[in-house]
Amino acid sequence: MEKHLNSRQVVSFFLYLCGFLAMCESILYSVPEEKKSGSLVANVLKDLKVDVKELSARRARLVSKSSKQYFQLDPHSGNVILKDKIDREALCGQNDPCVLVSEVVLENPWQLHRIEVQIEDVNDNSPKFSKDQFRFEIPEQVPIDTQFPLEQAQDSDKGENAIQNYTLSPNEHFRLDVQSHTDGSKYAELVLEKELDREVNPQMTLILSAVDGGIPKRTGTAQIIVDILDANDNFPQFAQSLYKVNLMENSPLNSLVTKVGASDKDVGSYGDITYSFSQVANAVSRLFKLNRHTGELTLAGNIDYEENSHYELNIRATDGGGLSAYCKVIVEVEDENDNVPEVTVTSTTSPLPEDSPTETVVALFSVTDQDSGDNGRTACTIETNLPFGLKPIENNYYQLVTQRPLDREQVSEYNVTITATDRGSPRLTSMRMINIEISDINDNPPVFETSRYELQLRENNIPGLLIGSVRAVDLDTEQNAKVTYSLLPGKIRDAPASSYISINSETGNLYAIRSIDYEDIKDFYVMVRAMDKGSPPLSSEVIVQVHILDENDNAPFILYPLQNSTSLSNDLVPRGADAGYLVTKVVAADRDSGQNSWLSYQLLKATDPGLFTVGAQNGEVRSMRPISNRDSFKQNLIVLVRDNGHPPQSTSATLRILLVDGFSDPYIKMMDVPKDEVAEEEDLTLTMYLIICLVAISSVFLLSVMVFAAVKIQKHRNFLGNQNSACTFSVGPNSQENCADSGTGSLSQAYNYEVCLAGGSLSSEFRFLRPLFPVFSVEPPNTQVNPRNSDGSQGLLSHAEESKLMSQARVSLSEDSAPRSGGPGCNVNQAIGANVNSGQSDWLAYQ
Numbered sequence: 001m002e003k004h005l006n007s008r009q010v011v012s013f014f015l016y017l018c019g020f021l022a023m024c025e026s027i028l029y030s031v032p033e034e035k036k037s038g039s040l041v042a043n044v045l046k047d048l049k050v051d052v053k054e055l056s057a058r059r060a061r062l063v064s065k066s067s068k069q070y071f072q073l074d075p076h077s078g079n080v081i082l083k084d085k086i087d088r089e090a091l092c093g094q095n096d097p098c099v100l101v102s103e104v105v106l107e108n109p110w111q112l113h114r115i116e117v118q119i120e121d122v123n124d125n126s127p128k129f130s131k132d133q134f135r136f137e138i139p140e141q142v143p144i145d146t147q148f149p150l151e152q153a154q155d156s157d158k159g160e161n162a163i164q165n166y167t168l169s170p171n172e173h174f175r176l177d178v179q180s181h182t183d184g185s186k187y188a189e190l191v192l193e194k195e196l197d198r199e200v201n202p203q204m205t206l207i208l209s210a211v212d213g214g215i216p217k218r219t220g221t222a223q224i225i226v227d228i229l230d231a232n233d234n235f236p237q238f239a240q241s242l243y244k245v246n247l248m249e250n251s252p253l254n255s256l257v258t259k260v261g262a263s264d265k266d267v268g269s270y271g272d273i274t275y276s277f278s279q280v281a282n283a284v285s286r287l288f289k290l291n292r293h294t295g296e297l298t299l300a301g302n303i304d305y306e307e308n309s310h311y312e313l314n315i316r317a318t319d320g321g322g323l324s325a326y327c328k329v330i331v332e333v334e335d336e337n338d339n340v341p342e343v344t345v346t347s348t349t350s351p352l353p354e355d356s357p358t359e360t361v362v363a364l365f366s367v368t369d370q371d372s373g374d375n376g377r378t379a380c381t382i383e384t385n386l387p388f389g390l391k392p393i394e395n396n397y398y399q400l401v402t403q404r405p406l407d408r409e410q411v412s413e414y415n416v417t418i419t420a421t422d423r424g425s426p427r428l429t430s431m432r433m434i435n436i437e438i439s440d441i442n443d444n445p446p447v448f449e450t451s452r453y454e455l456q457l458r459e460n461n462i463p464g465l466l467i468g469s470v471r472a473v474d475l476d477t478e479q480n481a482k483v484t485y486s487l488l489p490g491k492i493r494d495a496p497a498s499s500y501i502s503i504n505s506e507t508g509n510l511y512a513i514r515s516i517d518y519e520d521i522k523d524f525y526v527m528v529r530a531m532d533k534g535s536p537p538l539s540s541e542v543i544v545q546v547h548i549l550d551e552n553d554n555a556p557f558i559l560y561p562l563q564n565s566t567s568l569s570n571d572l573v574p575r576g577a578d579a580g581y582l583v584t585k586v587v588a589a590d591r592d593s594g595q596n597s598w599l600s601y602q603l604l605k606a607t608d609p610g611l612f613t614v615g616a617q618n619g620e621v622r623s624m625r626p627i628s629n630r631d632s633f634k635q636n637l638i639v640l641v642r643d644n645g646h647p648p649q650s651t652s653a654t655l656r657i658l659l660v661d662g663f664s665d666p667y668i669k670m671m672d673v674p675k676d677e678v679a680e681e682e683d684l685t686l687t688m689y690l691i692i693c694l695v696a697i698s699s700v701f702l703l704s705v706m707v708f709a710a711v712k713i714q715k716h717r718n719f720l721g722n723q724n725s726a727c728t729f730s731v732g733p734n735s736q737e738n739c740a741d742s743g744t745g746s747l748s749q750a751y752n753y754e755v756c757l758a759g760g761s762l763s764s765e766f767r768f769l770r771p772l773f774p775v776f777s778v779e780p781p782n783t784q785v786n787p788r789n790s791d792g793s794q795g796l797l798s799h800a801e802e803s804k805l806m807s808q809a810r811v812s813l814s815e816d817s818a819p820r821s822g823g824p825g826c827n828v829n830q831a832i833g834a835n836v837n838s839g840q841s842d843w844l845a846y847q
Contacts, residue, residue: 026101026114029080033088033119038081041071041117044104045078048113052078058106062115063346065101065368071117073104080115088119089156093283096158103395105346105364112395123161123214127153129222130282134208136190136224137322140198141231147177148190149326152279153210153220162186164213169206174226176208187279190224198228229322236262236273236317236325243329249305249336257288260295262317262325269320278316278326288313288331297329305335306370337375337424342368343432346397351439354408362388363400363434367420375424382416388436400434408438409475442480442534446472448542453528455510458549459518467501467510467546472530480534483508488527488541497526501546510544518550519591552596552645558653560587571657577627583612586619586653588641596645604652605638612657614639621655633659 029042045051050058055075062073062080072083092098098119103112134151155163166188168176173196177189188208206224211217238260245258264271275295277285287301288311297313311331318324348363369376380390380398387404400416414436421429448470455468474481485508490497502511508530524546531539561569561584571584590597601619606612611631613624621637637655642648697704 026116028116028118030118030120031082031086032122033086034122034124035082035085037084041080041082043078044073044080044113044115048078048104048106050078050106052076055106058108058111059347060104060106061346063103063105063344063366065103070100071102080117086119088121088158089125091119094156094158098158107347110364110393110399112397114395121158121161123157123212123216123218125156125161126218127155127163127210127212127220129153129208129210129220131222133223133225135227137227137229138192138196139229139231139233139321139323140196141233142192142196144192144195146192148192148324149278150188150190150208150224151222152185152187153222154281155210155212155218155220157212157214161212161214163210165211167209167211169208171204171206173204174206196228198230202228204228227322231321234265234270234319234321235323236264236319238262238317238325238327241327243327245329245331246334247299247303247331248334249303250338251299251303253299253301255299257297257299257331258329260297260315260317260327260329262295262327264319264323266319266321270323272320273317276316276318278314280313284311284313287311290315303333305333305372306339309333309335335372335375337371337422337426337428339370339375340428340430341378341420341422343380343418343420343430344368345432345434348434348436350435351437352402352406353441354406354438354443355441356402356406358402358404360402361399362402362436363416364397365400365418365432365434366395366397368396369422371422371424375422377423378420379423381419381421386414386416388414388416406438408440408477409444411438412477413437440477440480442476442532442536442538444475444480445538445540446474446483446530446532447540448472448530451542453542453544455544455546456549457512457516457546459516459551460553461512461515463512463514465512467512469510470503470508470528470530470542470544472508472540472542474532474538476532476534480532482533483530484533486529486531488529490526492524492526493521497524500524501526503528510546516548518548518593519554521548523547550593550596552592552643552647552649554591554596555649556588556590556599556641556643556651558586558588558641558651560585561653561655563653569656571621571655572660573623573627573657575627575629575631575659575661577623579623579625581623581627583621583623583657584655585621586614586639586641586655588619588651588653590643592643592645596643598644600642600644602640602642603637604640605636607632607635607637611635612637621657627659631659635659 027044027047031039031041045055048055055078060073060075062069062071064070068084070083070086072081073079074081086100088098091100098121100117100119102115102117104115105112129151131151136148138148150166153163153166155161163186166176166178166186168174168188168190173192173194175191175193177191179187179189181187188210190206204226206226208222208224210220212219239262243258243260247255247257260275262273262275264273274292275290276292277290287299287303289298289300290296291298295315295317297315310333313329313331315327315329316324317327343365344367345363345365349361352360352362367378367380369378378396380392382388382390382400387402387406388400389403391399391401393399400418416434416436418432418434419429420432421427449472453468453470457465457467470485472483472485474483484505485503486505487498487501487503492500498513500513500516502513503509504511508528510528526544526546527541528544529539529541531537561571573581573583586601588599588601590599599619600616601614602616603609603612603614608631611624611627612621612635614621614637619639619641621639635657637657639653639655640650641653642650
């Protein structure tokens with residue numbers, strides 16, 4: 001019978017294995033348990049039909065279907081190596097065969113090969129009884145051949161290494177009958193061969209031994225103590241010999257599984273029945289609890305369908321006389337959806353280039369669920385707003401592939417959440433996140449912060465001064481985002497732009513190479529290029545305009561009166577002039593701009609500080625009070641011209657003013673100058689010079705008088721010949737027709753000016769500048785006119801009177817401390833033109 005059972009089990013296993021192989025096409029290997037780590041299990045090259053190079057090139061890897069990786073694949077040799085020593089009993093328990101399932105994954109193209117490694121048992125465990133001692137109470141009237149089932153010994157090994165036989169120590173009353181269960185396990189029954197006599201031998205001690213079939217054999221022993229009782233001729237009887245129960249896994253503790261019941265026709269102590277487990281493994285007895293008085297079977301531990309779905313329990317009912325009956329309880333565990341799907345990522349591609357085409361495989365993963373039926377069927381999803389999609393393949397494997405173009409500048413990385421849901425009730429869900437980084441390509445040029453830069457630089461800067469900076473931003477990363485700056489070729493005032501300005505290629509800082517003068521360059525433009533270091537490089541340009549800011553580095557320049565002559569010009573002012581009389585006007589200019597060129601005028605020093613004043617804004621020199629005879633004949637004024645810069649710069653102009661009596665021309669004016677006042681003013685200055693030059697002047701006096709007289713006669717003749725073009729002084733609206741109007745330009749338009757030029761002067765300098773006061777009309781030489789006409793107007797002088805006035809003027813001029821030669825030029829337009837031209841030439845030289 002035992003051989004028949006073994007043969008049937010082998011055939012069943014073979015048929016199961018053939019069907020499984022036909023369905024899965026698995027590659028089978030075997031390895032004995034307890035083998036050392038690093039041992040060779042098998043070589044897969046022949047079974048996979050690949051060579052070593054292809055195995056390595058296709059990134060072969062071994063993926064375990066269990067929670068722990070017991071094997072590893074060497075891609076350079078194809079050897080499957082044992083990582084850790086395997087204990088078959090700890091791994092599979094009593095399950096047979098013990099198989100570890102792994103999968104070899106090959107890429108490019110993707111292939112999956114199932115590998116099953118059967119763990120072969122070795123005889124490393126000895127048989128063991130649940131207790132070291134068993135006690136039987138047997139009535140003395142038990143008939144011969146009565147069987148008493150004994151406790152089954154446990155051996156963790158399987159097959160030939162499991163328990164193969166039981167032996168009993170020699171005795172005259174009992175023999176041992178070894179039987180087999182349907183699963184092939186051995187158990188022993190104690191059979192009575194000779195009647196018992198309590199009076200002869202009330203107690204017997206036997207040694208029960210369990211022997212396995214391993215090499216070498218291992219043995220476990222237990223002591224059997226048999227107590228002989230008085231006669232009890234009725235056995236307990238169960239209501240049914242087999243109980244079948246369906247139990248939901250994860251049922252709460254102390255739940256009632258079933259209740260068994262047995263009866264005994266005896267009375268008294270022989271009719272008292274107690275219940276106990278018989279031949280139940282320790283692991284099973286810890287899950288269930290049997291009430292020894294009521295026969296209620298309750299749950300004492302957690303039931304997990306995935307660990308074991310079927311339990312068999314033998315229950316013994318024993319009466320007070322020691323007679324026992326047996327029944328079997330079969331517990332079928334029903335699956336509950338208590339395991340969430342598990343997502344196992346096999347490989348990922350990260351970072352992923354942003355120019356990856358669609359359908360690029362990003363990750364490979366599998367989804368498993370330990371539950372059965374619909375509880376173990378799963379579905380997998382990801383977010384819909386991602387540029388990725390799932391592509392299912394065989395054996396619950398999925399590929400995560402790209403579905404849309406990627407742009408790292410918009411999203412640099414993705415956290416893809418994979419959601420796996422089973423079809424149980426209620427449905428269970430698990431999530432696994434895969435991080436995918438997007439690598440950069442050079443697809444963005446540098447972009448400047450603004451389309452045009454306007455910088456400012458103060459003139460007279462020191463070379464190397466920082467003007468400002470430009471900055472461009474590149475949305476790429478690493479080398480593709482490293483920006484360098486350069487100046488594009490260009491011209492500034494016919495010179496290369498690089499001779500004026502330079503740029504730091506790393507920071508974009510702009511520096512002035514040379515000192516720049518605002519009066520020379522007001523602003524200039526350069527082009528700056530920003531280029532990244534990608535391949536190929538990308539660039540962009542921007543215009544940089546540099547404005548030169550003016551500094552107050554130029555002092556005011558006096559245009560009038562000119563200050564570069566060898567001798568200062570005299571401005572004549574008639575005595576008796578009223579307060580506010582316009583004497584002259586100081587005209588100045590400044591090469592600077594803005595407030596640096598705003599000029600103000602101030603009287604710095606004067607012979608008589610209370611006599612004249614200077615307009616702060618227009619530079620007009622006016623009398624502060626009426627001029628009297630008590631005032632000094634010669635007045636020296638120093639006018640300070642200051643600009644509005646910081647710090648301000650200034651220039652002074654020296655004015656020389658002569659106070660004379662009323663005049664109609666320069667000769668009359670000079671004639672009316674009091675000699676005593678001139679002598680008083682100049683006596684101190686000329687005394688030394690007269691003493692030194694007295695001898696020289698005496699020697700040339702006659703010659704000088706003759707030359708002077710000849711020159712004056714000639715000028716007088718020219719004057720009479722041009723009397724029609726001579727200056728006509730008049731008071732009225734038509735006065736501008738005959739004299740130059742100095743109201744334009746730098747002078748006020750509220751006044752008419754008379755400008756007379758000293759004849760024979762070495763330079764065309766202004767002699768005086770004043771408003772027209774008494775107006776005289778010049779007639780031909782022989783005309784006799786009274787000082788006052790009948791209508792009250794001023795009359796013309798006769799030729800004789802004019803000659804007399806000229807003689808007096810010559811005497812006055814000879815007494816002047818600043819000697820001059822020649823006569824006065826009275827053409828106003830010519831005088832103004834000469835002085836304006838002289839001022840313009842000096843201004844251009846100043847520029």
